[in-house]
Amino acid sequence: MQLTLEQIRELAPDEKSVVAAEQLLLPRLWENAGVSQHGLWAICAGGRNFQVKVDIANFGYHCTCPSRKFPCKHVLAMLTMFANMPDLFQTISEPIWVRTWIEKRRQREFNAAQRAKKKEKPLDAEAQAKRIAEREKKVASGIEQLSLWLDDILRQGIATLETKPFSFWDDQARRLIDAQAKGLSGRIRNIGESVATSQDWPTRVTQELGKLRLLLHAYLNQDQLSESLRWDVRQLIGWTVSQAELETHGDKVTDDWFICSQRVEEDERLRTQRSWAIGLNSNRKALLLQFAPGHQGFPEQYDLGKTLRGELLFYPGTVPQRAKLVQREKSETIPQTRGENRIERLLERFAQSLGKNPWLNSIPCLLSQVTLTRQNSIWYIIDETGSGLPCQLNSPYEILSLTGGQPFQLFGEWNGHRLQVDSYWSSCEGGQFRHL
Amino acid sequence: MKQFIKAALVGAIQDVNDTSWEFLQPQFARIDELPLTPESQFLLKIGNLATCQRAGTLPAKVAAIPTAPVSGEARISDALEKIICFAMQKEYQDLLPEFLSTLVKEKITISTTLIPQLLQLNSSAERDLIRQTVGEQGKWLSQFNPDWAWVTESNEVDETLLTTEAQQDWETGTFAERLSVLQQIRQSDPQLALQLLQDTFQKEKAEYRREFLKTLSVGLSGKDQSFLESVLSDRSKLVRQVAGQLLSRLPDSSVAERNWALARQWVRIDTGKGGKTALHCSPPSSLPDDWEKLGFGVKPPVGQGQKSFWTEELLARISLNNWEAEFELSPVELINGILNDKYAHAVITGWTGSFIYNGHEENRTDWQLSLWKYWTAMLQHSQKSVVEQATEQLKLICETIELEKRERLIQQLLMTHHDPSQLPIQEILSWLTRQWSKSMSVEYLNLTRQLIVRRSDRAAVDWLNSLMQAAQSLSPESFAAALTPWKINEQYASTWQVANIERQIADFQQCIQLRFRFYEEVDLCKVP
Numbered sequence: 001m002q003l004t005l006e007q008i009r010e011l012a013p014d015e016k017s018v019v020a021a022e023q024l025l026l027p028r029l030w031e032n033a034g035v036s037q038h039g040l041w042a043i044c045a046g047g048r049n050f051q052v053k054v055d056i057a058n059f060g061y062h063c064t065c066p067s068r069k070f071p072c073k074h075v076l077a078m079l080t081m082f083a084n085m086p087d088l089f090q091t092i093s094e095p096i097w098v099r100t101w102i103e104k105r106r107q108r109e110f111n112a113a114q115r116a117k118k119k120e121k122p123l124d125a126e127a128q129a130k131r132i133a134e135r136e137k138k139v140a141s142g143i144e145q146l147s148l149w150l151d152d153i154l155r156q157g158i159a160t161l162e163t164k165p166f167s168f169w170d171d172q173a174r175r176l177i178d179a180q181a182k183g184l185s186g187r188i189r190n191i192g193e194s195v196a197t198s199q200d201w202p203t204r205v206t207q208e209l210g211k212l213r214l215l216l217h218a219y220l221n222q223d224q225l226s227e228s229l230r231w232d233v234r235q236l237i238g239w240t241v242s243q244a245e246l247e248t249h250g251d252k253v254t255d256d257w258f259i260c261s262q263r264v265e266e267d268e269r270l271r272t273q274r275s276w277a278i279g280l281n282s283n284r285k286a287l288l289l290q291f292a293p294g295h296q297g298f299p300e301q302y303d304l305g306k307t308l309r310g311e312l313l314f315y316p317g318t319v320p321q322r323a324k325l326v327q328r329e330k331s332e333t334i335p336q337t338r339g340e341n342r343i344e345r346l347l348e349r350f351a352q353s354l355g356k357n358p359w360l361n362s363i364p365c366l367l368s369q370v371t372l373t374r375q376n377s378i379w380y381i382i383d384e385t386g387s388g389l390p391c392q393l394n395s396p397y398e399i400l401s402l403t404g405g406q407p408f409q410l411f412g413e414w415n416g417h418r419l420q421v422d423s424y425w426s427s428c429e430g431g432q433f434r435h436l
Numbered sequence: 437m438k439q440f441i442k443a444a445l446v447g448a449i450q451d452v453n454d455t456s457w458e459f460l461q462p463q464f465a466r467i468d469e470l471p472l473t474p475e476s477q478f479l480l481k482i483g484n485l486a487t488c489q490r491a492g493t494l495p496a497k498v499a500a501i502p503t504a505p506v507s508g509e510a511r512i513s514d515a516l517e518k519i520i521c522f523a524m525q526k527e528y529q530d531l532l533p534e535f536l537s538t539l540v541k542e543k544i545t546i547s548t549t550l551i552p553q554l555l556q557l558n559s560s561a562e563r564d565l566i567r568q569t570v571g572e573q574g575k576w577l578s579q580f581n582p583d584w585a586w587v588t589e590s591n592e593v594d595e596t597l598l599t600t601e602a603q604q605d606w607e608t609g610t611f612a613e614r615l616s617v618l619q620q621i622r623q624s625d626p627q628l629a630l631q632l633l634q635d636t637f638q639k640e641k642a643e644y645r646r647e648f649l650k651t652l653s654v655g656l657s658g659k660d661q662s663f664l665e666s667v668l669s670d671r672s673k674l675v676r677q678v679a680g681q682l683l684s685r686l687p688d689s690s691v692a693e694r695n696w697a698l699a700r701q702w703v704r705i706d707t708g709k710g711g712k713t714a715l716h717c718s719p720p721s722s723l724p725d726d727w728e729k730l731g732f733g734v735k736p737p738v739g740q741g742q743k744s745f746w747t748e749e750l751l752a753r754i755s756l757n758n759w760e761a762e763f764e765l766s767p768v769e770l771i772n773g774i775l776n777d778k779y780a781h782a783v784i785t786g787w788t789g790s791f792i793y794n795g796h797e798e799n800r801t802d803w804q805l806s807l808w809k810y811w812t813a814m815l816q817h818s819q820k821s822v823v824e825q826a827t828e829q830l831k832l833i834c835e836t837i838e839l840e841k842r843e844r845l846i847q848q849l850l851m852t853h854h855d856p857s858q859l860p861i862q863e864i865l866s867w868l869t870r871q872w873s874k875s876m877s878v879e880y881l882n883l884t885r886q887l888i889v890r891r892s893d894r895a896a897v898d899w900l901n902s903l904m905q906a907a908q909s910l911s912p913e914s915f916a917a918a919l920t921p922w923k924i925n926e927q928y929a930s931t932w933q934v935a936n937i938e939r940q941i942a943d944f945q946q947c948i949q950l951r952f953r954f955y956e957e958v959d960l961c962k963v964p
Binding site: 026147150151154155156157158159160202203206207208209210211212213214217343344347350351354355358371372373374375380382386387388389390395396397398400401402404405406416417 | 437440441444445446447448449473475476478479480481482483484485486487489490491492493494495496497498499500501502503504506548549551552555573576577580581942
């Protein structure tokens with residue numbers, strides 16, 4: 001099992017847990033530390049002996065301490081100790097308390113798989129068609145009501161929105177939830193949140209309302225759309241792609257996938273992990289989304305800066321981005337990524353993508369031979385020809401210091417306004433991959 | 437687009453006639469034919485326009501920045517980089533000056549990753565060190581962040597600029613700025629500073645007057661005398677006090693002469709049988725009329741007698757040379773001569789005050805050692821207040837002693853004291869600079885190990901609070917000795933303190949380990 005400190009940090013529920021775990025990184029505090037093919041375990045001997053164990057197969061963990069944080073500081077500390085000082089862990093067969101726990105986990109997994117199999121009843125096509133028809137009706141009614149609401153806004157003038165309370169938007173968003181159009185509901189809330197937040201809000205809000213109306217029009221005229229665009233439009237409205245649909249219409253690509261970006265967005269109840277992968281042979285870029293309630297771990301482990309060999313299933317659409325991992329193998333391939341070295345080419349690609357899907361938020365990009373520069377307090381990424389894009393950076397000075405103004409390669413997302421830089425490779429300092 | 441937005445803002449969508457997007461006109465015409473409300477048609481046009489605008493984004497033309505200079509010096513290793521990162525954490529930040537100065541000394545360039553982190557520390561005390569550590573690459577990087585302008589700013593003061601810009605600051609700045617300006621001007625042009633102060637002195641608040649007046653202690657000369665004499669009639673007692681102190685440092689001033697005449701009446705010499713010399717101090721029961729006018733305090737602090745206080749006040753303003761010349765005695769003889777007197781402590785406190793105030797400038801090492809000896813003896817006094825006073829006086833004397841000698845004296849104090857655990861060890865160690873010599877380190881370690889094995893009382897436990905100071909200061913030659921296992925008195929095992937003692941030793945050794953690893957890595961990184 002190979003673990004990096006970044007991965008362990010990612011697992012931590014909060015920064016406090018990381019700090020607390022650091023205080024336990026003393027070998028004298030740990031007893032009976034061991035590792036086997038199935039698990040990793042140790043006893044944290046700090047007065048009360050806590051049994052800490054990790055299931056290597058899927059990074060499941062357990063500790064006998066009463067902490068309400070998952071994983072607790074003991075688990076984080078043990079994993080860190082393993083990453084830093086693997087020699088402290090004896091390679092032996094699991095003690096009984098670890099074996100019992102792993103066996104129970106395997107049993108539970110097996111039972112869950114059995115239950116899932118049982119659930120796979122033959123599809124009742126008639127009932128499903130009925131359900132879809134009912135939902136279509138609801139969505140259509142929601143859209144009709146939304147169109148009238150939009151007309152009203154325009155009739156009164158966008159300027160009046162400044163005086164409207166947020167409930168004005170929230171009520172409409174809730175009505176769309178009732179109409180089973182979750183995608184539209186989210187858009188309404190986002191527009192409502194951008195009112196009166198900047199000087200150019202009238203332009204941004206008007207444009208967003210225009211794009212929203214365009215989406216409603218597209219949905220109401222689905223029969224005139226290409227199949228791939230229809231998939232896009234329906235997903236934007238709130239229709240999900242079922243597993244069966246994904247398998248039928250999705251695009252399967254097998255490649256060595258280099259995980260070049262990873263972010264975790266936290267909602268009140270849900271954590272969303274967005275990982276971007278680049279196909280080293282196909283040069284396809286895939287967005288791998290994972291969701292986890294509360295502080296639970298994500299089902300799949302995507303190691304940032306590492307390559308995995310596997311088959312990805314791309315969701316249907318005009319500009320397929322989102323994908324699902326269906327099969328994975330270990331890969332030791334060293335990434336040799338080649339990006340675009342002209343910003344104009346990226347902009348052309350963006351224009352083409354918007355031509356196919358006008359509601360596209362952003363496109364991923366891999367740029368090479370670019371440098372970071374600053375003009376009028378704005379940071380720009382520029383190519384060799386001096387063409388630049390304004391960019392959004394968490395740590396511009398780190399990039400600048402590491403690259404020394406020399407060309408480097410980056411991965412990011414261009415949304416038409418700002419280039420969000422997620423990771424970069426510097427030609428200096430051994431060309432290390434760095435995530436921001 | 438602007439016309440569309442304007443129309444949308446007020447809801448006057450019918451009036452739009454924007455033909456700037458010619459290629460979209462056929463599309464707009466098709467939208468107009470759709471069986472939709474005018475508002476929906478308008479929004480569809482906006483949606484089309486917004487998409488086209490986004491798709492038509494052109495790149496900006498921006499100039500590249502000059503590249504960073506390349507350093508040919510030895511590079512920091514990954515392990516060393518980790519250690520520096522560790523030292524940047526709050527807990528170990530005290531080690532940073534030692535680490536950085538070693539890197540500078542050994543000409544090891546830090547990694548480019550560390551440069552922004554170091555610049556971000558923004559510790560004004562360590563700016564010079566950081567400036568040297570980050571080198572040319574750091575200077576290059578600092579040009580992109582206005583907060584890091586200090587990296588390239590020069591420390592040299594342009595005197596011509598000082599007089600024009602600083603005078604403006606003096607007139608309009610805050611109190612702190614004005615004080616800083618006055619101090620700078622006084623350094624370069626004492627007369628100008630005096631002039632500036634005289635011009636505004638009467639308009640200032642009493643507390644400002646006092647602080648401004650203190651700046652005259654730098655470059656004090658006979659030229660300041662008449663102004664200072666005029667300040668002796670200031671309405672504030674505290675201002676008069678400062679003026680009196682300054683005047684007493686001018687040997688030709690009438691104040692200095694008056695002080696000496698008074699002091700001479702109070703202290704007299706007796707030569708007893710066998711030629712043994714004894715000094716006696718007999719302060720009067722009432723003060724002379726001009727006492728307060730000379731800037732002296734009248735009321736003693738709580739716990740101190742009036743006469744003793746007056747003696748301290750007066751003697752602190754008499755040059756030590758006067759006593760030696762008058763009685764023809766050396767500092768040791770003077771101190772020994774007064775020791776049996778009722779006011780001996782007050783007299784020696786006054787002499788110490790005089791030494792600290794102006795004696796050290798004359799490099800009077802004889803006084804330095806004699807006073808050091810007296811006050812170290814006072815550390816064994818039974819009264820807590822005397823011990824506290826002795827600690828305070830020793831600290832002030834220490835500041836006048838050069839570093840190597842200071843360490844020798846402190847080491848001697850630890851070696852000769854009958855029970856070092858009674859010393860205010862943390863305070864005493866804070867007078868030393870990092871890092872200690874090998875002999876000082878060995879002495880401290882021996883003492884600590886002995887204390888922890890032989891004793892189990894409160895004083896021994898308190899001594900251990902100095903372990904972290906020692907961990908940051910022990911010389912690298914003593915690391916091995918510090919890292920050998922520590923034995924503790926068996927009686928601790930049954931007390932609640934055992935966990936705390938073990939933690940303190942563990943923290944101490946962890947810090948030593950960090951320094952040990954640092955020096956080990958530095959050796960590996962050195963240029964062959």
